[in-house]
Amino acid sequence: MTRDESPTDLMYPLALRVAGRLVVVVGGGPVAARRARGLVEAGATVRVVAPDAVAELTLLDATGAVTWVPREYRPGDLDGAWLVHTATGLPEVDAAVLADADADRIWCVAAGDAAAATAWVPAVARADDVVVAVNAGGDPRRAMALRDGVAELLRGGGLPLRRRRGSEGRGPVALGSVALVGGGPGDPDLLTVRGRRLLAEADVVVVDRLAPRAVLTELAPDVVVVDVGKSPGHHAVPQDRINALLVEHALAGRRVVRLKGGDPYVFGRGSEEAEVCRAAGVPVEVVPGVTSAVSVPAAAGIPVTHRGISRGFTVLTGHEDIGSVPASEDHTVVLLMGVSRLADSCRALIAAGRPAHTPVAIVEDGYGPGQRVTTGTLATIAARAAQVGVRSPAVTVIGGVVRLAPAWSAQNPSATPVRALATAR
Numbered sequence: 001m002t003r004d005e006s007p008t009d010l011m012y013p014l015a016l017r018v019a020g021r022l023v024v025v026v027g028g029g030p031v032a033a034r035r036a037r038g039l040v041e042a043g044a045t046v047r048v049v050a051p052d053a054v055a056e057l058t059l060l061d062a063t064g065a066v067t068w069v070p071r072e073y074r075p076g077d078l079d080g081a082w083l084v085h086t087a088t089g090l091p092e093v094d095a096a097v098l099a100d101a102d103a104d105r106i107w108c109v110a111a112g113d114a115a116a117a118t119a120w121v122p123a124v125a126r127a128d129d130v131v132v133a134v135n136a137g138g139d140p141r142r143a144m145a146l147r148d149g150v151a152e153l154l155r156g157g158g159l160p161l162r163r164r165r166g167s168e169g170r171g172p173v174a175l176g177s178v179a180l181v182g183g184g185p186g187d188p189d190l191l192t193v194r195g196r197r198l199l200a201e202a203d204v205v206v207v208d209r210l211a212p213r214a215v216l217t218e219l220a221p222d223v224v225v226v227d228v229g230k231s232p233g234h235h236a237v238p239q240d241r242i243n244a245l246l247v248e249h250a251l252a253g254r255r256v257v258r259l260k261g262g263d264p265y266v267f268g269r270g271s272e273e274a275e276v277c278r279a280a281g282v283p284v285e286v287v288p289g290v291t292s293a294v295s296v297p298a299a300a301g302i303p304v305t306h307r308g309i310s311r312g313f314t315v316l317t318g319h320e321d322i323g324s325v326p327a328s329e330d331h332t333v334v335l336l337m338g339v340s341r342l343a344d345s346c347r348a349l350i351a352a353g354r355p356a357h358t359p360v361a362i363v364e365d366g367y368g369p370g371q372r373v374t375t376g377t378l379a380t381i382a383a384r385a386a387q388v389g390v391r392s393p394a395v396t397v398i399g400g401v402v403r404l405a406p407a408w409s410a411q412n413p414s415a416t417p418v419r420a421l422a423t424a425r
Contacts, residue, residue: 011120011135019043022080025066026073026097027087028053031111033060035085035121040065049077050088073097078104083119087111123147125154130161154197160220161200163255176203176250178277179257180264182289183211185296186393187367191215195259195287203254206245208268210261210292210393224249239269243276250282261393263291267317267336291315293334296366296395300373301405304332309400318345318396327353332399339392343382349398350378359402364394373407 021044025036028050036057039046046066048057053068061068069077073093077100078084084106086097094112101108102118110117122133123143132154134147153159179198184190191212199205199215202223207213209229216225226245228237237245242258249256264270264286277284293315294304304313310332314325318338322345325333338345339362350356356379364372376384378398402408 013133013135015131015133016083018083021045021082022047024049024078024081024084025087026050026077026084026093027089027111028057028068029087029089030054030056031087032085033057035087035109035111036060036066038121039085044083047077047081049073075100078106081106083107083109085109085111085121125151130154158196159200161197163201163203174253175282176252176254176256177283177285178246178250178273179255179285179287180270180273181257181259181287182263182268182270182291183208183215183259183261184290185292185299185366186210186212186261188212188214190290190295190367192287192289195289198255198257198285198287199259201255202257204249204256205259206242206256207259208261211259212261215259224254239272243273246273246277247280247282250277251280260289261292263289266291266293266315292366292393292395293336296363297334297361297397297401299366299371300361300363300397300407302361302363302397302401303404304334304397304401306401306404309404313399318342321348323348323352325349325352329355329358329400332397332401335396335398337392338396339385339390339394342385342390342396345396346378346382354378354398358398359400359408361397361402361405361407362390362394363397364390364392366393366395373405375402375405375408375411 018039019042023039023044023046025032025046025048028048032048032050033054033056036046036048040060048066048068051070051072057066057068060066073096084097084101086094086108088094089112091112094110098108098110098116107119108117109119109121114120120135122135125132125147132150134143134150154161181195181198183195199219204224204226205216205219206226206228207216219225228242246256246258258273260268260270262268270286274284274286297304305311310330313332313334315334315336316322318335318341322333325331335345356377358378360376360378360381362374362381362385364370374384374388374390
């Protein structure tokens with residue numbers, strides 16, 4: 001190696017399977033402890049040679065994870081080893097280990113002299129079965145910074161994680177999996193990191209109408225996208241068929257993502273789909289999403305609870321009997337899928353004891369380009385909604401917290417300020 005070459009210029013990258021094989025670590029400090037811990041996690045048989053050892057190494061020795069030889073390094077300590085790490089901090093000892101390893105044709109990692117070493121430990125980023133190793137010309141801090149950047153992309157689905165090699169011609173088809181992913185209220189930026197990563201790995205995406213469909217453009221061209229979107233009064237793909245699709249694709253060895261709007265377990269029928277998958281022996285994962293019941297009101301400046309105004313909330317669909325919820329204004333009611341039955345719902349709440357002047361807000365297309373807020377009271381909101389042409393998707397909020405919305409004060413300038421009401425309570 002010349003002066004102008006880095007230790008890794010002539011490197012041949014290789015991953016080693018050290019499980020069940022002897023690896024010797026010479027040195028007892030923090031660096032040696034990190035090396036020993038990583039080797040133990042990889043299943044190696046680890047022998048540590050050092051007169052003194054940090055607490056982590058003594059603990060590993062006490063639990064039987066490593067064998068600590070409490071003395072100075074001697075010739076012959078590498079007998080039977082497949083790999084050696086030397087990290088004594090003493091140049092003359094590390095040089096002796098390197099020389100012995102070279103004579104015995106054993107690869108040697110030298111923490112104190114990368115240029116003299118015959119092997120190097122890269123900075124590693126992992127995502128399930130994906131392992132990315134980063135070497136950076138003998139600069140460990142640079143390697144770690146690059147590793148962290150790659151790890152962030154792996155975790156966030158910013159890299160193509162999908163498997164490309166199929167199981168054709170290689171024996172029985174491996175079992176696939178299903179992930180029920182909550183996509184949030186529709187804005188792709190509100191999809192979880194875990195959700196994006198699973199989408200990057202998916203072979204099949206079964207998508208709802210209210211899911212963040214913009215993320216579909218990020219998928220590879222050969223990913224199968226199945227649109228099972230439902231609109232009010234029109235269910236083109238029945239739920240039983242959706243359940244069957246999930247199971248069929250997973251049993252064929254594919255990674256399936258069921259991409260939903262909101263949260264899979266909040267009026268998303270996710271629990272039914274999970275139950276069907278488990279009954280068929282298909283591994284299923286549930287990834288929570290930001291439910292529209294809370295996030296869409298927040299987009300309009302409406303908290304579902306607020307000190308002095310609301311102590312709790314109930315989430316219902318517009319198809320349910322809402323007359324049984326608490327009738328007081330300090331209990332918020334959130335209606336999903338309630339546009340078509342809005343007038344009936346308002347009448348039911350008034351009949352159950354809610355004052356007709358209770359504030360109501362309808363938030364259409366929350367976080368979307370068409371977001372619009374219409375306010376009124378239980379007595380007036382149905383007529384106002386019809387007048388302005390309110391359409392789904394929309395979330396209806398009923399209760400005193402509606403007065404906190406900027407749209408309330410703008411559309412009801414003569415109403416009592418909310419601060420005065422809260423202070424009175």
